[in-house]
Amino acid sequence: MKKENLIGFILIGAILFGFSWYQSTEIKKQQAAIRAYNDSLALVQRTEFILDSVARAEAIARGEEYSPSLPVNDAASKKSFSNIYKDSCLNFAAESAGQILTLENSKLKLEINTRGAAPHKVEIKDFKAYGQDSLILVRPGSSDYNLSIYAGENINTKDFSFSVESASESEAVLRLYFANGGYIEQKYSLQEDSYMVYNQLSFKDMDAVIPRNVSSFLIDWNLDVPRLEKGYKNEKQYSKMDVLCPGDSKPDVFGNGRDADKRYDTSVSWFNFQQQFFSSIMTAEEPFAAGDFSLKFQPDGNEEGDLMKCSAKLRNSLSLKDGNASYHYEFYFGPNNYRVLKSYDRNYEKVITIGGKLIGLITRFVIIPCFELLNKFISNYGLIILLMTLIIKLVLSPLTIKSYMSSAKIQAIKPETDKINAKYPKAATDQKEAMKKQQATMELYKRAGINPMGGCLPMLLQFPILWAMFRFFPASIELRQQSFLWADDLSAYDSILDFGFSILGMDHISLFALLMALSMFFYSKMTMPQSDDPQMAPMRFMSVYLMPVMMFFICNGLSAALSYYYLLSNLVTMVQTFVIRKWIVRPEKLLAQIEANRNKPLPKSKWQQKLEEAQKMAEAQQRASRNKR
Numbered sequence: 345m346k347k348e349n350l351i352g353f354i355l356i357g358a359i360l361f362g363f364s365w366y367q368s369t370e371i372k373k374q375q376a377a378i379r380a381y382n383d384s385l386a387l388v389q390r391t392e393f394i395l396d397s398v399a400r401a402e403a404i405a406r407g408e409e410y411s412p413s414l415p416v417n418d419a420a421s422k423k424s425f426s427n428i429y430k431d432s433c434l435n436f437a438a439e440s441a442g443q444i445l446t447l448e449n450s451k452l453k454l455e456i457n458t459r460g461a462a463p464h465k466v467e468i469k470d471f472k473a474y475g476q477d478s479l480i481l482v483r484p485g486s487s488d489y490n491l492s493i494y495a496g497e498n499i500n501t502k503d504f505s506f507s508v509e510s511a512s513e514s515e516a517v518l519r520l521y522f523a524n525g526g527y528i529e530q531k532y533s534l535q536e537d538s539y540m541v542y543n544q545l546s547f548k549d550m551d552a553v554i555p556r557n558v559s560s561f562l563i564d565w566n567l568d569v570p571r572l573e574k575g576y577k578n579e580k581q582y583s584k585m586d587v588l589c590p591g592d593s594k595p596d597v598f599g600n601g602r603d604a605d606k607r608y609d610t611s612v613s614w615f616n617f618q619q620q621f622f623s624s625i626m627t628a629e630e631p632f633a634a635g636d637f638s639l640k641f642q643p644d645g646n647e648e649g650d651l652m653k654c655s656a657k658l659r660n661s662l663s664l665k666d667g668n669a670s671y672h673y674e675f676y677f678g679p680n681n682y683r684v685l686k687s688y689d690r691n692y693e694k695v696i697t698i699g700g701k702l703i704g705l706i707t708r709f710v711i712i713p714c715f716e717l718l719n720k721f722i723s724n725y726g727l728i729i730l731l732m733t734l735i736i737k738l739v740l741s742p743l744t745i746k747s748y749m750s751s752a753k754i755q756a757i758k759p760e761t762d763k764i765n766a767k768y769p770k771a772a773t774d775q776k777e778a779m780k781k782q783q784a785t786m787e788l789y790k791r792a793g794i795n796p797m798g799g800c801l802p803m804l805l806q807f808p809i810l811w812a813m814f815r816f817f818p819a820s821i822e823l824r825q826q827s828f829l830w831a832d833d834l835s836a837y838d839s840i841l842d843f844g845f846s847i848l849g850m851d852h853i854s855l856f857a858l859l860m861a862l863s864m865f866f867y868s869k870m871t872m873p874q875s876d877d878p879q880m881a882p883m884r885f886m887s888v889y890l891m892p893v894m895m896f897f898i899c900n901g902l903s904a905a906l907s908y909y910y911l912l913s914n915l916v917t918m919v920q921t922f923v924i925r926k927w928i929v930r931p932e933k934l935l936a937q938i939e940a941n942r943n944k945p946l947p948k949s950k951w952q953q954k955l956e957e958a959q960k961m962a963e964a965q966q967r968a969s970r971n972k973r
Contacts, residue, residue: 460504527548528550531543574833587608626675
């Protein structure tokens with residue numbers, strides 16, 4: 345063997361021996377650090393146990409209830425250390441106990457669990473859940489928030505306890521360190537008098553940790569939304585998910601009381617887990633690249649007290665520059681108040697269902713301003729609804745009077761229409777006679793100054809207002825838990841009788857809904873023309889009997905404010921009808937006008953001319969048909 349080769353082998357052996365010795369030394373150092381960590385952790389646990397035991401004994405001596413102050417992830421802290429991950433720092437973080445940090449302002453109390461650096465509990469101040477002393481929108485254990493990324497190995501942040509770099513009442517900075525020196529940072533902050541939680545996710549010095557070919561990371565947020573309102577059916581009907589994509593002015597809505605799921609392969613600006621009156625909205629400053637969303641409603645009376653289980657799986661583009669990247673998110677935890685949501689300038693107010701274009705315009709620029717103006721001076725919402733009803737009826741009174749005058753005139757000339765019906769008894773079966781009857785009726789209307797469309801058109805013009813009110817009351821958080829008369833919550837159903845079981849889908853009777861149905865019955869009886877015409881019998885039955893019953897079943901489980909408004913509307917309309925018939929439309933005056941115009945020639949309107957042309961065409965077709973036979 346040559347001398348040069350021998351020297352080479354000796355050098356190689358020395359290098360291998362030196363590397364092995366160095367690696368062994370490092371392993372021993374890591375093991376010593378692990379033992380020291382476990383020993384110190386055990387000492388802390390023993391100290392906590394002793395302190396808790398002393399505190400428990402003192403509390404019992406004072407006759408007080410004792411709540412132990414153990415770590416959030418106490419079970420994890422008792423595990424023996426194990427090398428699950430390649431990265432030694434991750435192993436430490438995986439075995440470390442989590443703790444709770446509290447951020448608070450005048451609107452929110454937010455608890456953050458360092459285990460996963462995620463929202464743990466959210467309390468919305470100045471509101472209460474039905475039958476409770478506070479409103480917890482996110483309950484401990486109900487929120488699963490996780491970031492997934494490949495950093496030499498697959499990691500999920502929910503499996504690690506972040507270290508606390510800084511914490512105050514308004515801000516918390518948490519970090520997950522890696523052995524190569526980089527870290528993931530989650531920063532949460534609150535501003536005063538705001539429902540918004542600001543979150544900054546940062547990757548620092550991660551060029552040696554995250555491979556260059558990793559171009560994305562995932563965020564999963566699963567949230568069990570609790571029951572917060574009185575009526576399950578009403579709360580479920582108005583709970584849903586909203587997803588807004590870049591460039592859209594209003595969010596895509598799905599759910600509305602039904603299980604649903606939807607995938608978006610395009611960018612997503614924000615999404616909302618929406619309970620009837622409260623929202624949990626997550627917004628990305630740089631839109632999410634894609635997302636999968638789902639919600640599943642839970643049965644009424646489930647043990648957990650959940651309304652629905654919501655899930656969002658989001659893909660984010662990752663672009664590291666010198667190993668660094670930063671992403672900004674916002675969490676809105678707060679009420680579905682139109683003005684509050686609009687103040688954030690994110691189109692959040694569009695989550696409130698106030699109708700389509702026409703109905704939405706009426707609600708946004710008429711109903712809401714009127715409601716807010718009255719609310720500045722009046723605190724009783726039952727009185728506000730009464731005044732709103734009177735204002736709306738006053739504004740619509742020209743249309744209403746025109747409609748009722750037309751109806752009253754038709755009722756006044758009933759003796760004349762009865763004569764026409766008697767003159768053409770075969771109108772129901774003979775098309776020619778039916779045409780003559782219709783022509784005679786139209787001539788009678790003309791002499792009496794009655795427009796056949798005078799009753800229908802004004803009512804159609806009023807319909808958007810009625811529908812706007814139907815959309816407004818169930819979505820108005822101002823009515824939530826506001827009592828009036830026997831109703832303890834105007835936003836939910838009122839009940840004078842609870843069955844304790846279900847009959848035809850009902851387990852109670854709403855007095856406002858019952859009174860509304862009765863008022864509808866009497867109003868229909870008052871306004872429905874009396875007629876011996878058999879063709880009118882089905883319409884009369886539907887209007888007088890069927891519609892009130894149907895409306896009772898519909899409104900029995902809906903907002904008491906809505907049934908109360910319809911009741912007031914019917915009562916005011918009945919008074920208007922009585923006044924018109926008593927003092928404005930005089931039957932004897934109409935009959936005298938008809939008698940005076942009986943022999944006068946009447947000008948034919950375009951509508952009458954078209955009707956006569958249609959009659960002539962029908963007669964010609966009948967003659968042609970008879971000739972063929």
